[in-house]
Amino acid sequence: MTTTGSPVSAPPTHQGGAAPRHRNAPPSREARRRERRSRWYQRDVKWSPYAFVAPFFVFFGAFSLFPLLYTGWASLHKVSLTAPTDMEWVGLRNFTRLFEDDFFWNSLGNTFTLGVISTVPQLMMALGLAHLLNYKLRGATFFRVAMLAPYATSVAAATLVFVMIFGRDYGMINWALGTVGIDPVDWHNDKWTAQFAISTIVIWRWTGYNTLIYLAAMQAVPKDLYESAALDGASRWQQFVHVTIPSLRPTILFTIVVSTIGATQLFGEPLLFNPGGGPNGGPDRQYQTLGLYLYEQGWTNLHLGRASAIAWVMFLLLVLIALVNWAISYWMKKSELGRKAARRRS
Amino acid sequence: MRKTRTTRRAVALAAVAVIGSGLLAGCASDDGTDSESGGDSDGKTVITVGLFGTFGFQEAGLYEEYEKLNPKVEIKQTVIERNENYYPQLLTRLSSNSGLADIQAIEVANIAEVVRTQADKFVDLGKADGVTKEDFLSWKWDQATTQDGKTIGLGTDIGPMAICYRKDYFEAAGLPTDREEVGKLWAGDWQKYIDAGKRFQEKGPDGVAWVDSAGGVYNAAISSSATRYYNEQGDVIYKTNPDVQKAWDVAAEAATEGMTAKLQQFTKPWENAINNGDFATVSCPAWMLGNLQSKGGEKAKDKWDIAQAPKAGNWGGSFLGVPEASKNKEEAIKFAAWLTAPTQQAKLFAERGSFPSAQASYDTPEVAEAKHEFFDDAPIGPIFSQAAKGIPTQVIGPKDQLIQENIVGTGLLQIEQKGVSPDDGWKAAVKAVDNALDE
Amino acid sequence: MSVLKSDPAPAGRTTAPGSGGDRPGPTPRGGGKLSRGRAGSAGGQHHGGRLTYAVLIVVTVIALFPLFWTAVAASRNNTRLAETPPPFWFGGNLFKNLETAWTDANMGLALLNTTIVAGSIAAGTVLFGTIAGFAFAKLRFRFRNLLLMLTIGTMMVPPQLSVVPLFMAIAELEWTNQLQAVILPTLVSAFGVFFMRQYLLEALPTELIEAARVDGASSLRVLWHVVFPAARPAMAVLGMLTFVMAWNDFFWPIIALNQQNPTVQVALTGLGRGYVPDQSVIMAGALLGTLPLLLVLTVFGKQIVGGIMQGAVKG
Structure with missing residues (x-):
């Protein structure tokens, strides 16, 4: 699905290297210069990719590798936040105990349902909004910045506003329901209402974020693709489906990967939804996610070892999802090829 | 066209400049660590106080009063409103002996854990000058005292x-x-x-x-x-x-x-x-x-x-402790003792409504005669x-x-x-x- | 105003990177053989209709409401905020609360610090993300796929826990309470690398790089004259997203910094410390912390413009 780059292996100055050489007629200064340039050029082509990716890996190695290794090491130990360097070896116990940990499975389930009901609508809406923003608009910059306003709003303000909206006794939604004669809903205490409410917060917060990502990609779609599609009589909708979407495929893939990771680590929104402010996700843990459970174990219960194990399980879970994804696309490609071959044969 | 190119270059230059200035700012603040080295340009000793919630020392004018009494001292405070944010930060910093204030507040809900696990990171305030055990409610005193008699925190309010x-x-x-x-x-x-x-x-x-x-x-x-x-x-x-x-x-x-x-x-x-x-x-x-x-x-x-x-x-209340890592231990101890002394606690009650843990203050007029206007006097x-x-x-x-x-x-x-x-x-x-x- | 800026460049104008200006550069040759030209803000081919504006305005209202209400709350007092229904229009305490928040939270220094921090992180993420993303998207080198997988993999580890070991490292370096403690650990991001890679896969025609290479352009030249112009909209968006993230980051700065040298979010944690926490002052602080951010976003937002590549290959 991707066009992979093909660096040019034959630079124009290459012929310099093939300049005739005679032992007693030293190469002209020009030729030597060209040769030097050529060698330099080849080295440039060979090594510059490494130079380009190096800063990321250098900074990552300097500041993220140690925390990663520490977390991995801590997951095999009993260790408390009161003394983070004082570890007691427990082997895989922090992992095996998760099998019997009801709270873990509960949060895993919540993470999954919340992930689905918040990620799918969010990405669809973002795609639509990006398409609208990609029109010629008056005040385009204003709309773009406004899209990002939810992401920029401080958590303290968002918390207060959503408490006002979803409050049981004095919330705005229940007030509105009351005016049409519907009984108030206790948004926080029922599992599904709570998850619905949280997913609206997630959608509110992140749709604009993804919208801008799509918008950037749309800016790069070649105009003549639209022109030729229009010449073929394609409607705006058909252009969107047949020109915009295919051109956005790498970016859509990107948002799906990032949103999946984000959904697995979902943390801030359920935390701010809890009126008490705690990480337990309600009295019945009805909206505790893996991210919150990890936070509760690490920062409230101070069990760094257990929290680290949860973190690594979340990581492995994502790797698993990636592998399954890869396998599915592999098989689909293969069967498609098989079908094509079969068609050709017949 | 040329315009876009210039803009682009300007943006890139700005980016580089910002990265550079960020690094510089970081390095610059290396020199400006007055709060950590404990002195500033006037030769004053700076005592930092790390608090959570609403102690109200500053609002009640106690810092100002102490600075007047001790012209060579300057007080700076850091407040994190919620203890659930404050306490993990305190633990993290204690374990690395880094970035601690000269005086750190501890909530009563955490005091037993701090006494049990962090006692060696705090100064013994029990025998410090200006601290009188009998001034405090005995149970409050005991809560911040280890089994072998080291008192790591002085009671503020209860x-x-x-x-x-x-x-x-x-x-x-x-x-x-x-x-x-x-x-x-x-x-x-x-x-x-x-x-x-x-x-x-x-x-x-x-x-x-x-x-x-x-x-x-x-x-x-x-x-x-x-x-x-x-x-x-x-x-x-x-x-x-x-x-x-x-x-x-x-x-x-x-x-x-x-x-x-x-x-x-x-x-x-x-x-x-x-x-x-x-x-x-x-x-x-x-x-x-x-x-x-x-x-x-x-x-x-x-x-x-x-x-x-x-x-x-x-229900509730707090303590003030002085970490061993403090660079101004002597001054910090003196100040902590002064802040928790009966007179200051009585003042804080009159101004802010935090009830004193120093029982010696209960007979002072500030406490004995206090009325609350909102609650029908x-x-x-x-x-x-x-x-x-x-x-x-x-x-x-x-x-x-x-x-x-x-x-x-x-x-x-x-x-x-x-x-x-x-x-x-x-x-x-x-x-x-x-x-x-x-x- | 911005409408003009996002206009695609007229088709005939040559804006080839490196060729249009007065300085010599690698001019793509034989571009005519390329089948597709790169358009300016490509989708901008249509004007938005009334329905478009209607939808966008509704979305904008929903997006801005909490921010608007922050300002309303900041203009009231603690007691009024406890009343029901809550206020929906401004009261008279705005300036008083802003002043309290400004002085209580050490806001001047906090804003300066946060600008440095978020600016550095955004610049670093965009710059390093673009060059690494370019390498992963368009250059061939050994271990490319492995390194890319590794990069994406680093995003999958939950960030909440790394705070503890990271603080140990920062303490070891004696960076506690100093800005580099929050800048350097997040100066690059896997998110940025991956984002730019995916964007450049489609947005940067390989033919353009080849053409520049044929002209003997060095890698840096290609980067400067081909990659950066093509990446501009994505760089602007990545800059926005990163800037906001760094501006609002709370979890790590509150561990690493204190209020003698705070970022905005660290400064705000100390707000509202009255007799009881005063919500209206807290909201005033939140407002002070958010408005400058929106100004910066406006600058970035104008940069989400295609069109640089217009005519580059049509020649």
Whole structure:
């Protein structure tokens, strides 16, 4: 699905290297210069990719590798936040105990349902909004910045506003329901209402974020693709489906990967939804996610070892999802090829 | 075209410049670490104070006063509003001996854990100059003292408990309204407080609950018993402790009988309910008064009054400690001792309503004659002094807060908000507590 | 105003990177053989209709409401905020609360610090993300796929826990309470690398790089004259997202810094410390912390413009 780059292996100055050489007629200064340039050029082509990716890996190695290794090491130990360097070896116990940990499975389930009901609508809406923003608009910059306003709003303000909206006794939604004669809903205490409410917060917060990502990609779609599609009589909708979407495929893939990771680590929104402010996700843990459970174990219960194990399980879970994804696309490609071959044969 | 190119270059240059300046700023602040090295350009000693919540030292003018008394000292404070953000930061910094303030506050809910696990990181304040053990309530002193007698924190405020009640609702329900009589109504037993609630439910105004939350009732009841979640040997005994059971039963009854407004304390809906007068009583440690006043506003003025709680108890309070890593230990110790001395504690009570842990201050006029205008001039000094003297010496343990939060936030809340039976609520609470305690 | 700026460049104008200006550069040759030209803000081919504006305005109102309400709350007082229904229009305390928040939270220094921090992190993420993303998208080198997988993999580890070991490292370096403690650990991001890679896969025609290479352009030249112009919209968006993230980051700064040298979020944690926490002052602080951010976003937002590549290959 991707066009992979093909660096040019034959630079124009290459012929310099093939300049005739005679032992007693030293190469002209020009030729030597060209040769030097050529060698330099080849080295440039060979090594510059490494130079380009190096800063990321250098900074990552300097500041993220140690925390990663520490977390991995801590997951095999009993260790408390009161003394983070004082570890007691427990082997895989922090992992095996998760099998019997009801709270873990509960949060895993919540993470999954919340992930689905918040990620799918969010990405669809973002795609639509990006398409609208990609029109010629008056005040385009204003709309773009406004899209990002939810992401920029401080958590303290968002918390207060959503408490006002979803409050049981004095919330705005229940007030509105009351005016049409519907009984108030206790948004926080029922599992599904709570998850619905949280997913609206997630959608509110992140749709604009993804919208801008799509918008950037749309800016790069070649105009003549639209022109030729229009010449073929394609409607705006058909252009969107047949020109915009295919051109956005790498970016859509990107948002799906990032949103999946984000959904697995979902943390801030359920935390701010809890009126008490705690990480337990309600009295019945009805909206505790893996991210919150990890936070509760690490920062409230101070069990760094257990929290680290949860973190690594979340990581492995994502790797698993990636592998399954890869396998599915592999098989689909293969069967498609098989079908094509079969068609050709017949 | 040229314009875009220039813009682009400008943007790139700006980017590089910003990265550079960021690094520079970082390096520059290397030189500017006056707060850490402890001196600034005037040759003054800077004492940093790390606090959470609303101590109010600065607002009460105590820093200014100390700076006047000690012209060579300058005080700077760092405040993190919520202890749940403050405490992990404190632990992280203690474990690395880095970035600590010269004086760090510790909440009573965390003091046992700090005493048990971080004692070697703090200075012994027990024998410091200007500190008199006898000035403090003995149980407060002991809470911050290790088994081998090292005192790592000096008490600031405590939370002696009373009951705040709405006189207008009491009158409507045919209950007494005078604070002495109201106190007698339930003196000695939390069960009597629930019984009074039943009377209130029958005759009281519609739509007004007896009490804000089951959790509030539980916190108040458990705060007045001598034992809670640990025994003297440091074992966890909450499952079998009759004191815990009693407090639980009282709170669970309030929940199942529908006496509560089903709120969680210190949340927005709870504030709305205070403002709308949705409940008639609330457990009132001294620091609670400010909440009722600021959320209730003018329309609630003189409607609230304060009576003694069924049993005297303590809910909340803090300590000040000096980390060994402090670069100004001598000055910090002196300042901590001064801040927690009876005179300053009395001033803080007069200005801010934080009730002193220094019992020597109870006879000063600032405390003995204190009245609260918002609460119909209730004599809060005598009321809370009396409560403070009756507070039992409690056995505390490192994970008290965790246990209590799970009992309230899981068990009682399930009963109250989800209609779970008390037995199932208790089971859910035990499950949550056990999970939280199991390292 | 911005309408003009986002206009695609007229088709005939040559804006080939490196060829249009007065300085010599690698001019793509034989571009005519390329089948597709790169258009300016390509989708901008249509004007938005009324329905478009209607939808966008509704979305904008929903997006901005909490921010608007922050300002309303900041103009009231603690008691009024506890009342029901809550206020929906401004009261008279705005300036008083802003002043309290400004002085209590050490806001001047906090804003300066946060600008440095978020600016550095955004610049670093965009710069390093673009060059690494370019390498992963368009250059061939050994271990490319492995390194890319590794990069994406680093995003999958939950960030909440790394705070503890990271603080140990920072303490070891004696960077506690100093800005580099929050800048350097997040100066690059896997998110940025991956984002730019995916964007450049489609947005940067390989033919353009080849053409520049044929002209003997060095890698840096290609980067400067081909990659950066093509990446501009994505760089702007990545800059916005990163800037906001760094501006609002709370979890790590509150561990690493204190209020003598705070970022905005660290400064705000100390707000509202009255007799009881004063919500209206807290909201005033939140407002002070958010408005400058929106100004910066406006600058970035204008940069989400295609069109640089217009005509580059049509020649």
